[in-house]
Amino acid sequence: MQDLELKSAKKSLSELGIQNASGVMWNLSPAELVEQALLNQEAVLTDNGALMADTGTFTGRSPKDRYIVKDNNTSESVWWGDVNIAFDEEKFEYLHQKMINFLADKKLYVREAYAGADENYRLNLTIINTLAWQNLFCYNMFLRPSVEELEHFESNFTIICAPEFEADPEVDGTRQKNFAIINLTKRIILIGGTAYAGEMKKGIFSVLNYILPHERNVLSMHCSANVGEKGDTAIFFGLSGTGKTTLSADPNRGLIGDDEHGWTEDTVFNFEGGCYAKVIDLSREKEPEIWDAIKFGAIVENTRFYENSRTVDYTNKSVTENTRTAYPIHHIKNAIEPSIAGIPKNIFFLTADAFGVIPPISKLNKSQAMYHFISGYTAKVAGTEVGVTEPKTTFSACFGAAFLPLHPTKYAELFGEKMEKHQVNVWLINTGWTGGPYGVGSRMKLKYTRAMITAALNGELDNVSYRKHSVFGVSIPESCPNVPAEVLSPRATWSDKDAYDRKARELGAEFISNFEKYKAFATEDILAGSPNL
Ligand code: ATP
Ligand code: MN
Numbered sequence: 131m132q133d134l135e136l137k138s139a140k141k142s143l144s145e146l147g148i149q150n151a152s153g154v155m156w157n158l159s160p161a162e163l164v165e166q167a168l169l170n171q172e173a174v175l176t177d178n179g180a181l182m183a184d185t186g187t188f189t190g191r192s193p194k195d196r197y198i199v200k201d202n203n204t205s206e207s208v209w210w211g212d213v214n215i216a217f218d219e220e221k222f223e224y225l226h227q228k229m230i231n232f233l234a235d236k237k238l239y240v241r242e243a244y245a246g247a248d249e250n251y252r253l254n255l256t257i258i259n260t261l262a263w264q265n266l267f268c269y270n271m272f273l274r275p276s277v278e279e280l281e282h283f284e285s286n287f288t289i290i291c292a293p294e295f296e297a298d299p300e301v302d303g304t305r306q307k308n309f310a311i312i313n314l315t316k317r318i319i320l321i322g323g324t325a326y327a328g329e330m331k332k333g334i335f336s337v338l339n340y341i342l343p344h345e346r347n348v349l350s351m352h353c354s355a356n357v358g359e360k361g362d363t364a365i366f367f368g369l370s371g372t373g374k375t376t377l378s379a380d381p382n383r384g385l386i387g388d389d390e391h392g393w394t395e396d397t398v399f400n401f402e403g404g405c406y407a408k409v410i411d412l413s414r415e416k417e418p419e420i421w422d423a424i425k426f427g428a429i430v431e432n433t434r435f436y437e438n439s440r441t442v443d444y445t446n447k448s449v450t451e452n453t454r455t456a457y458p459i460h461h462i463k464n465a466i467e468p469s470i471a472g473i474p475k476n477i478f479f480l481t482a483d484a485f486g487v488i489p490p491i492s493k494l495n496k497s498q499a500m501y502h503f504i505s506g507y508t509a510k511v512a513g514t515e516v517g518v519t520e521p522k523t524t525f526s527a528c529f530g531a532a533f534l535p536l537h538p539t540k541y542a543e544l545f546g547e548k549m550e551k552h553q554v555n556v557w558l559i560n561t562g563w564t565g566g567p568y569g570v571g572s573r574m575k576l577k578y579t580r581a582m583i584t585a586a587l588n589g590e591l592d593n594v595s596y597r598k599h600s601v602f603g604v605s606i607p608e609s610c611p612n613v614p615a616e617v618l619s620p621r622a623t624w625s626d627k628d629a630y631d632r633k634a635r636e637l638g639a640e641f642i643s644n645f646e647k648y649k650a651f652a653t654e655d656i657l658a659g660s661p662n663l
Contacts, residue, residue, distance in 0.1 A: 143240065146256070146288060148230050154238045157280060158262075160269060160427045163239065166262035170237075173263045177440040179426030180455070182433060183263045186293065188308065188324040189432050189450035191332055193532055195305055195324075198336075199313040207344060208314075209537040217311050221303040222320075225311070228302075229320055232295045233258070239265035242283045243272035245334045247469040248399040251348060251392055253334065253341075256285040260292045267327040267429055270458045272334075273403035287317045289333065293325035314340055314535075327431070327456070331406065332533055335390045338401055340535040342392055349393040349544040352530030354378030355386035355400070357471040363398050364587060365391065367529040368480030369508040373561040375407045376576070377480070377583060379419035384466040385459065393473065393548060400469030404458045409433065410451055412444040416576055423461035430455045473548070476555045476587055479529070482562035484509035484521030486571045487634045489620050490613075491582040492558045492604035493596065494659070496549060499556040501659030503528060504542050504648055505641055511568045521568045523637070525644040539651045557586050558604055565623040567633065574617075581612035600631070601638040601661050638663050 141156050143149075158166065164181050167173040173183040197217035198208055208214050239259045246252030255272060259265040268289075275283060296307035308323030310333055319333040335352075342348040353367040354374035363386070368374050375388040387400030388407065407420045409430060414421040424430065424442075431454045434446040444453070459465040479502050481488055494502060506529040509521045527538035534541060549556070561579050565571035585591050596605040609615055616622045624630040638661030645652070645660060 141240075143238070143258070146258075148233055148258070150234055150236070150238055152235050152237050154240055156240050157242060158239060158265065160266060163262045163266040163269065164426075166239070167266065170262060172261050173429075175440065176430060176435070176442050178424055178442070180424050180428040180430050181263060181266065182430045182442070184449065185327065185431055186325045188326040190452050191326060191328055192308055192310070192324060195309050196329075196333075197304075197309065197311045198535060199311065199315065201315050203315045208340070208535050213531055214535050218303055222311060222313055222316075225297060225302050226318065226320060229290055229292060229295055229322065232292060233260070233290070236260050236292070241265050241268050241272075242275060242280060242285060243268060243403070244275060245272055245287075245338060245401050246392070246399065247273060247401070248392065248394065248397060251342060251346060251394070251399070253287045253337065254283060254285050255287050255289060255334065257289045257330065258291065260294060261325065263429060264291060264293075264325070264327050264330070267456050268330060270404040270427070270429065270456045271331050271402055271406060274458070287334075287337065289319045289321065289330055291321040291330055293321075293323065295322040297322055312336060328406065328454075331402070335401065336533045336535055338390070338392070339530075339533050343540050343544055344536060347544070349541065349548060350401075351391050351393060352389070352528070352533060353391055354388045355391050355398050355471070355474075356380055356383040357386055357466065358383050358587060361472055362475040362587070363471045363473060364476040364478065365398060365474045366478045366480055367503070369506065369524060369526055369529055371408065372480035372482045372508050373559075373579065374480060375405060375420070376417060377478075377561075377579065379417065379462060380580070380584075381419065381464065382584075383587075384464050384471075385462050386466060386469045386471050387459065393544075396473060397470050398472070398474060400459075402459075403469075404456060405462065406454055406456050409442075409444050409453045409455050410447065419462055420455070422463075423457045424455050425461065428455055428457035428461060473552055474554055476557065478583065478586075479503070479556070479558045481508045481558065481560055483507075483560045483637075484511045484562050484568040485633055485637055486563035486565065486567045486620060486624065487630070487637045488558065488560040488562070488602070489599060489604065489606045490560050490564065490574055490578065490617060491586065491591075491610065492599065492602075492606045493591070494556045494558055494604055497655055497657075497659030498602075498604055499549060499659070500542065500546055500656045501645070502558060503545055504538060504652070504656070505644060506531065507641065509562060523640045523644075525641075538648070555586070559583065560620075564617065564620060566625070571623070578613050578617055582610055585610045585612070601634040601663065603659075603662055635663055
């Protein structure tokens with residue numbers, strides 16, 4: 131076991147300016163961290179062996195409190211705006227020092243880990259946590275160096291995450307008490323005032339989304355990935371909740387990763403060492419791989435038990451809809467390690483179209499692929515307000531604008547180059563509504579979505595007939611193994627055909643108006659992929 135005897139006495143935080151009197155625990159094993167988390171009363175144990183933790187006020191990331199330090203190095207390269215909010219260099223120094231002082235009398239859990247399965251493109255992280263369960267989260271989600279590697283581990287990026295530490299907005303220049311600040315030059319992320327562990331994961335993702343395309347000509351992607359027996363890689367782009375994690379866990383294919391990958395000249399590699407899956411309404415029947423991954427070592431976040439038991443009730447939404455589990459990738463039986471495979475043969479764009487307009491599966495030509503990649507469409511279903519059933523469109527460039535420090539055109543260019551160079555099939559998959567919009571129709575059955583993806587991967591859609599969608603122009607297969615033919619045509623599933631046509635044109639118009647801001651950068655070729663009203 132690589133976990134044993136790692137408490138190397140030589141290691142010290144003083145290089146990072148941290149003088150700590152209360153004890154620093156380096157690279158604890160999962161069992162030790164579970165023990166610490168329970169002793170500290172940070173978390174409780176579930177009857178499946180997983181640790182259950184609450185993340186407090188924040189049950190998701192807080193995008194408005196995520197900053198990037200603006201300095202000589204980043205002022206020209208970062209795409210500043212609502213997503214990449216500039217933070218003052220000196221204020222960062224001040225806050226950093228304040229955090230270091232804060233840590234002096236705290237019990238600290240420190241972990242050394244990699245981000246990036248390909249050793250040519252990885253970051254060597256030192257992660258400093260005040261909470262043991264968060265350090266376990268990092269064990270699960272980042273890559274675990276071997277005992278030998280830890281002996282010579284040279285860190286080149288630091289995360290300091292102290293949920294109990296709150297900023298003073300007046301003095302520190304933050305919006306609120308909580309913050310996640312990335313300093314790309316000093317190579318530090320500071321997180322305070324929030325215990326949502328996903329801030330660490332997505333913070334490092336943002337860093338790699340800067341470094342890899344900017345400095346290494348590697349396309350970084352918000353996608354999941356798996357690989358077939360013949361070595362055929364598939365990647366699945368999509369915004370939150372569209373099915374990246376769910377659909378990449380496929381018993382017949384090796385899992386590469388569920389969320390963050392890089393595409394080099396000849397490989398696709400995972401940035402992470404684990405998965406972070408939604409568990410709302412999780413069932414063993416529908417998602418056996420994820421269900422079985424929740425065992426000792428895994429963490430479940432913001433879930434609740436059935437009364438008088440330690441059995442997790444996955445239907446319980448009383449804390450949040452965004453209940454999650456974090457587990458190391460080897461909890462999935464057919465995960466491949468190292469998480470690296472060849473360049474993709476099939477690319478899937480996942481969208482949860484709550485209007486029920488987008489076909490459940492369609493094939494895109496190169497123009498449409500570029501157009502949909504840049505658009506990054508999905509829909510959010512209505513909130514809890516009574517009587518409000520109308521969903522809302524969400525467009526997020528490259529299916530991940532929230533994590534992209536560079537202008538979207540940088541990622542789009544790399545994506546276009548790679549598509550040009552390699553023979554890739556690009557598919558658009560609607561995991562959202564069928565038979566009408568949200569409130570009228572129902573969510574596409576998971577087993578149908580899986581069957582469509584399997585058919586595409588096995589080449590079973592290569593020789594069927596296709597017809598073009600009236601508005602989006604994408605090619606819809608007229609048959610697909612294990613899927614009733616009527617499911618394939620969204621218009622056929624609506625009882626009111628005129629209503630469908632109207633909705634399709636409305637959605638097309640939203641695509642076009644969203645694309646206005648990219649028109650200046652887009653070629654004629656890309657614009658040829660736009661909907662036709
Ligand atoms: P994130 O980026 O937040 O991790 P994600 O893209 O990984 O999001 P998933 O965790 O895979 O999203 O969530 C998809 C959710 O939708 C799961 O809870 C899954 O059970 C549910 N679902 C229902 N129907 C389908 C379908 N047809 N295809 C995919 N997922 C479906
Ligand atoms: Mn996911």
